[in-house]
Ligand SMILES: Nc1ncnc2c1ncn2[C@@H]1O[C@H](COP(=O)(O)OP(=O)(O)OP(=O)(O)O)[C@@H](O)[C@H]1O
């Protein structure tokens with residue numbers, strides 16, 4: 088059975104998750120993850136990628152060099168992944184590589200807009216000698232879609248249970264929700280900010296990259312008027328299809344609202360409020376889709392945040408909230424496995440998007456191929 092590598096580095100900018108996956112194994116299960124590696128970004132690369140999220144000097148040159156640096160970082164992770172799994176590159180059919188989103192502007196300006204995931208796919212193919220499928224979002228945007236979220240197709244393929252409504256919530260830099268109804272079309276969209284803002288606020292005030300287990304947030308009190316002001320951001324009221332990123336939800340956005348509404352707020356209380364924003368935003372989005380969803384499976388690094396999980400359970404008392412580990416896929420492997428799946432779909436000549444999710448004109452084969460040789 089063919090093996091695929093999935094490489095994901097999301098908006099949290101914490102680093103790269105890599106998985107080695109087999110699809111359609113003889114045992115009948117739709118997939119099996121053979122191994123997983125997480126590699127944090129080198130601090131210089133991380134800060135440059137973060138800087139490239141906002142307009143700046145000489146950014147074409149800097150973006151191109153960062154795309155090269157990402158290819159090197161991805162290649163190193165692939166080497167580690169394959170070595171650890173005693174697998175040779177010849178056994179891998181393709182790599183599905185996300186790249187690093189630095190702008191996400193579907194539909195803007197000229198009506199088509201764009202989404203940019205930095206990565207030099209040619210260089211990654213050169214280093215790994217494996218077929219690389221990357222730039223997985225642009226075709227959906229070209230077809231009038233949001234280009235995001237793309238994980239719902241994978242969630243539908245592996246997590247759906249016919250006759251039972253299930254929801255999947257990914258808490259990455261941004262939170263995204265997938266709704267797998269008992270019958271009918273799958274839907275999904277980005278809810279709003281998750282770790283991107285929690286991490287940034289924590290870094291600014293504690294000098295730490297993230298709020299471990301949400302302990303700092305748990306030590307604070309939610310400032311209700313601030314929470315209301317944050318939830319008044321128009322994005323939360325938009326009907327799907329919709330997607331977002333650091334373009335909207337960055338520290339400047341928070342600072343503006345803080346200055347206007349809570350200039351003297353204690354930092355821990357702001358962290359508590361940001362956690363509540365993630366939880367309330369997602370819970371509200373789930374409830375808007377009716378009462379069918381009694382099972383919510385959470386993935387992404389935010390599922391390791393004890394405070395976020397506890398708050399989600401409190402906010403949704405009639406919903407069973409569990410990590411995706413309960414479905415056989417650990418929380419930090421879901422997104423990377425989704426990108427391996429997307430590469431698998433590309434190679435098989437199948438569409439990767441769900442038009443019901445992204446709003447594209449129809450199903451499309453997603454990605455650009457850089458052949459191994
Ligand atoms: N023990 C923990 N406690 C609190 N937060 C955690 C913990 N472990 C991980 N995280 C959070 O998870 C983040 C990483 O999550 P993840 O890799 O899913 O995000 P991402 O890279 O933005 O992914 P994507 O965009 O694919 O959803 C970290 O930046 C951190 O905020």
Ligand SMILES: [Mg+2]
Nearest residue numbers: 097099101102
């Ligand atoms: Mg990550």
